[in-house]
Amino acid sequence: MKPIYSSASEAIATIQDGMTLMVGGFGLVGIPEQLILALVEKEVKDLTIISNNCGVDDWGLGLLLKKKQIKKMIGSYVGENKEFERQVLSGEIEVELTPQGTLAEKIRAGGAGIPAFFTPAGVGTSVAEGKEIRVFNSKEYVLEEALHADFSLIRAAKADRFGNLIYNKTAQNFNPIMAAAGTFTIAEVEEIVEVGDLDPNQVQTPSIYVQGILEAHQEKRIERLTTRT
Template identity: 60%
Template sequence: MTIAAGGFGLCGIPETLIGGIVASGVKNLTLISNNAGVDDFGLGLLLRSRQVKKMISSYVGENKEFERQYLSGELEIEFNPQGTLAERMRAGGAGIPGFYTRTGIGTAIAEGKEVRAFEGEDFLLETGLVADLAIVKAWRGDPFGNLVYRKSARNFNPMAATCGRVTIAEVEAFAEAGAIDPDGVHTPGIFVQRLILATQNEKRIEQRTIS
C-alpha cells in the first residue's frame, strides 16, 4: 500500500492518523513524504516498528533509524529534490502523468530517466505520484471536508491531500457549515473523503536553537 503523508519535519504532520497506522500493524508500506520524522515521533514511529519497505522522500537527515535501515539494505529509498517531490504530488492530484524539469540534470537523480531538450536546455521527465491513501493535518475543517491549514503547517499537506485515491484529514477543530470563508479554503472538500478530530496536537520543535 502507498500512503502520502503531509507535513514538513515535525510541522503539520498527521500524528493521530500515523498512530492509527502504527496500531493497525500493516506492513510493507511505501510512504510518500518530504521526510521521515524523527526516531520517536511522526513517521519515524512506522520505521521503528518495521512497517515501511520504501520511502519516496526529499530530506531524511534527522532520523537515525532511517539511516540505519537504509545503510543496512532494509529500506528502499527513492530520493527527490524537494520541489520535484512537491510537483510530483501536485501533478498526481491533477491527473498529470508526467512533467519535465531542469532540476537534477547532471546528477544521480537523472539516472535512468528520459531527458528532452527544450529551447536548447535539457530537462528530466518526472512522473506524477498517486497514493492509495493520503493522510493530512489541518487546523480547521468543516462538515464538507474543506480544510484550512495554519501558516507554515500548510507545507506539503495541500499536495498530499489531492494525490490520494482516498484522503483522510485530521483537524485540530471542527468548524460549522459556512463558518469557513470560501476564499480561505486551502483544500476543497472534493479532495477529502474522511474527516476526524485530532487527538494529538503536539507542537514539537525539531531543532531548538537558543543563544
C-alpha cells in the first residue's frame, strides 16, 4: 500500500527550496491543482519547473510565478501567461523552451533510463546551439539529453491503494511519463478505490511509479472560455 496523505500540505512537506519538479498538465487540463496551491502556501522558492506550460496568470503554475517561486522554467509553450512574459523579458526567470515533442521524449527517456537521443526537431535553430549534431541517412539530428526531477506532481482520475492510476481522457497528457521520470511521484487523484476495483487492462500508470497519493477535489477551471454572442 502507498502512503495516502490527509492534505496537500502533508503531501509536499519534503519539497525544499531549489528542487526540480515535474508538474503534469496541458494548459489547465490534468494539473495537480491542490499540490500547486500547497507549494504556494509553503512559499518554497528557487524551483526548477518542468512542465508543458506555466498555467495562466491566476491559476496553476501561474500562482507560483506570481510569487516568484520559480527560478527556471523548462517547457514548450508560454502564450497564455502575461506574468511569465513579463518575467522573461525582464530577466527575472530563466527559461528553456523546447519543441513539444522533444520535451515529451526527454521526459519519457528519463523515465525509461535512456540518457539521451537524437531528433531532427530544432536542427538549424537556436534550440540546437551548443549541442552535438550527427548525420543519419543524410539527415541532421541534434542530441537531446533526458530530463529527471526530484519530485513529479501529477493528476489522475482514479487510484487504488497500491498507487495504480487511471486518467480521464486528455487529462492523461504529460502525467504518465512524468510519473516515471520523477524520483518521488505524488499523484493527486479525484477518487481512491480499493485494490482490485480497477480493471488491470485499464491501468495507465502502474503503481511502481507512484510513491504517494492525495485524494483532492479539483476546480477544473476553463483556460479560455469561448461563448456565442
